[in-house]
Amino acid sequence: MPMKGRFPIRRTLEYLQKGDIVFKNRVKIMTVNYNTHGELSEGARKFVFFNLPQIQYKNQWVQVMMFKNMTPSPFLKFYLDDGEQVLVDVEGRDHKHISDHVRKILGKTEEVLQAEAQAKMQESNPANFGPRKYCLRECICEVDGQVPCPGTTALPKEMTGKYRTKMAAAQE
Amino acid sequence: MFQVIGGRSVQAARVLAPRSAVLVEAVRGRKSRTDPVAKSKVGRIKMPPPVDPVEMVVLKERYGEYQMIMRALRLEFKEEMLRKRYEEDTGSLAEERARQEAQEHRVLMDLNHLENQRMLKLRIVRVQMEKEEADRKKFKVILQREQEQQEIVKEKEKEILKLQEDAKNFITLENLDQRIEEALDNPKNYNFAIDKQGKVVKQTMLQ
Numbered sequence: 001m002p003m004k005g006r007f008p009i010r011r012t013l014e015y016l017q018k019g020d021i022v023f024k025n026r027v028k029i030m031t032v033n034y035n036t037h038g039e040l041s042e043g044a045r046k047f048v049f050f051n052l053p054q055i056q057y058k059n060q061w062v063q064v065m066m067f068k069n070m071t072p073s074p075f076l077k078f079y080l081d082d083g084e085q086v087l088v089d090v091e092g093r094d095h096k097h098i099s100d101h102v103r104k105i106l107g108k109t110e111e112v113l114q115a116e117a118q119a120k121m122q123e124s125n126p127a128n129f130g131p132r133k134y135c136l137r138e139c140i141c142e143v144d145g146q147v148p149c150p151g152t153t154a155l156p157k158e159m160t161g162k163y164r165t166k167m168a169a170a171q172e
Numbered sequence: 173m174f175q176v177i178g179g180r181s182v183q184a185a186r187v188l189a190p191r192s193a194v195l196v197e198a199v200r201g202r203k204s205r206t207d208p209v210a211k212s213k214v215g216r217i218k219m220p221p222p223v224d225p226v227e228m229v230v231l232k233e234r235y236g237e238y239q240m241i242m243r244a245l246r247l248e249f250k251e252e253m254l255r256k257r258y259e260e261d262t263g264s265l266a267e268e269r270a271r272q273e274a275q276e277h278r279v280l281m282d283l284n285h286l287e288n289q290r291m292l293k294l295r296i297v298r299v300q301m302e303k304e305e306a307d308r309k310k311f312k313v314i315l316q317r318e319q320e321q322q323e324i325v326k327e328k329e330k331e332i333l334k335l336q337e338d339a340k341n342f343i344t345l346e347n348l349d350q351r352i353e354e355a356l357d358n359p360k361n362y363n364f365a366i367d368k369q370g371k372v373v374k375q376t377m378l379q
Contacts, residue, residue, distance in 0.1 A: 073295065088284060089291040101287065105280040 010053050019054025021099060022108045023062055026081040030055075033067045034074035039092075044074035046095035078106055 009015050034044035076088040090098050128135040141149035157163050343351050365373040
């Protein structure tokens with residue numbers, strides 16, 4: 001069985017990576033209170049159904065909790081680092097509207113995200129050779145078109161040091 | 173792998189050994205302590221490679237210098253990294269950035285607050301309307317119920333009147349004789365005939 005659930009597209013990597021809400025470092029907990037029935041909670045329900053997987057994928061260290069049928073009107077609550085709580089009322093609003101609003105108030109802006117991506121790229125220079133943990137390659141012999149590793153295939157005689165010294169000695 | 177040895181086996185070996193060398197012996201290896209030495213290695217004495225003192229001095233000096241330079245470079249780079257990190261965390265720029273962020277955060281929170289207020293107003297209006305709607309409905313239901321009650325009362329009154337009307341024609345003890353006389357005098361014929369077409373014929377022969 002290849003597909004599970006009502007909208008299995010929500011489980012694809014492509015869909016998850018398309019999510020654009022990356023929370024600021026201060027946001028630690030996100031709480032969604034909504035109702036399972038009722039016209040006013042419709043936007044909140046759609047938000048939870050479609051946008052929450054994307055958010056959790058992009059913010060793996062933020063705790064997200066859902067509370068159902070506890071209050072008459074739906075809302076989102078964010079708990080920040082310094083104890084501040086941010087309340088967002090979502091009664092009767094569309095899920096797209098909700099996600100835009102959340103991104104505006106608590107998400108990292110495009111420029112910040114781009115700067116971070118740049119910094120990460122700078123740290124990992126692909127031209128560096130070193131341990132696998134930090135660099136792409138360990139030795140030039142791994143690159144296509146270069147001399148293969150002498151540990152696996154013997155170098156041609158003319159390239160070995162002992163032959164060269166022999167030749168140099170013979171010439172003198 | 174090789175260890176310096178002393179003791180009785182040393183004297184014999186020392187005669188054959190070169191003057192300035194130090195005697196070494198194998199410590200670990202493939203064989204255990206009970207295994208005998210191989211035949212080809214019975215009289216063998218292993219010596220480390222000879223060292224030229226002049227060369228040693230020169231090499232020591234050069235290596236010392238090289239290692240000092242390398243260590244200095246490494247420490248310098250490490251210090252640069254640490255300084256950068258420190259600047260980022262608690263530098264003047266960092267404070268500016270923190271202040272800027274705090275301000276932006278405040279602005280966004282105010283925006284959010286305004287949105288919430290707007291939603292609150294809308295919600296109050298909507299709740300009010302819903303309450304009014306509910307009141308109106310309740311009122312209508314009550315009215316309807318009252319109307320129904322009144323209609324029932326009217327029906328009942330009509331029935332009572334009808335009954336009163338009928339009561340005039342009732343047969344009581346006083347009327348009894350009179351009514352019997354009347355009944356006997358006027359015989360009523362309840363018979364009727366009906367044919368297949370549905371025509372009713374009331375006039376029949378009384379027997």
